[in-house]
Amino acid sequence: MSELAHQQCIACRRDAPRVSVEEINELKPAIPEWQLVERHGIQQLERLYTFSDFRQALEFTCRVGELAEQAGHHPALLTEWGRVTVTWWTHKIHGLHRNDFIMAARTDELIER
Amino acid sequence: MSELAHQQCIACRRDAPRVSVEEINELKPAIPEWQLVERHGIQQLERLYTFSDFRQALEFTCRVGELAEQAGHHPALLTEWGRVTVTWWTHKIHGLHRNDFIMAARTDELIER
Numbered sequence A, B: 001m002s003e004l005a006h007q008q009c010i011a012c013r014r015d016a017p018r019v020s021v022e023e024i025n026e027l028k029p030a031i032p033e034w035q036l037v038e039r040h041g042i043q044q045l046e047r048l049y050t051f052s053d054f055r056q057a058l059e060f061t062c063r064v065g066e067l068a069e070q071a072g073h074h075p076a077l078l079t080e081w082g083r084v085t086v087t088w089w090t091h092k093i094h095g096l097h098r099n100d101f102i103m104a105a106r107t108d109e110l111i112e113r
Helices: A021-030 A054-071 A098-112 B021-030 B054-071 B098-112
Strands: A035-039 A042-050 A076-080 A083-088 B035-039 B042-050 B076-080 B083-088
Touching: A021 A098, A042 A098, A054 A076, A054 A083, A054 A098, A054 B054, A054 B076, A076 B054, A083 A098, B021 B098, B042 B098, B054 B076, B054 B083, B054 B098, B083 B098
Parallel strands: none
Antiparallel strands: A035 A042, A042 A083, A076 A083, A076 B076, B035 B042, B042 B083, B076 B083
16 A cells, blocks of 8 residues: 555534645655646646456446445546546635545556555 | 436447537537537537435446446546546547447436436
8 A cells, every 4th residue: 555545534614724745745656647637727636547348447336336425525526438537626725635536546546455 | 217217329430420510419419518618629429417425426337437448438527526527439430439329328327226
C-alpha cells in the first residue's frame, strides 16, 4: 500500500482549506496517472481506467463505490463499455482537499491488487 | 411493462438506419422523462434519476448495467451522490437507433418496479 493511500481521510468542514500549490506539488507525484482538471471553476482529480469489456468496468465502479462508502467521501464515476472515469473533489469546499489525493491513491490500489 | 419496453432489441449493423424524425415523434412520448441531447454531433437519449444517497444510486447503476449486459447494448452511466445520469445511443451508427428507445423504456421500468 502506498504511503498516501495509507493516510486517514479526516472529516472535512466547509471552512477547511483547499490544498495549496505547494501541497499539490508534494502530493501529485504519488498519483502520476491522475490529471488535475478544472470544471466550472472547481479543481478536480480525474483518471480514466480501461478494461476489456463492460462487465469489468462495472465491477470496478462497484469497488470504487464501496471504497467511497467506507470513507464517507464520494466521487463521480462514469461507466462506459471498457472504461471508467473517476473524478474526486470535495463538494463542501468547491475544490480539492488532501482527502481527494488520498482517495485517488486508494482507487489506484484497487487496480494494483 | 410498457409496450416499448416489451419490444425486442435487434442486432444493429453499421449500415442500420438511424431513427427518423417521424420515428422519434412516434417513440418519444413513451419515455417522457428522457431528453434528446446532441454531443459531438451524436444524438443521444439522456435521463437523470435521483436517489436519497450514494448507495442507492450505485445500486441503480448496477441494475442498469445488468440490463445492458443482458441486451448486449451498453449506455454511459454517470454515478454521483444521490444521482445517476443514464445516456443511451448506438456507437456503431453514431446516433440513435430504435433499440435506444427500447432500452430507455426498460431503464424506466427498473425504477417503476
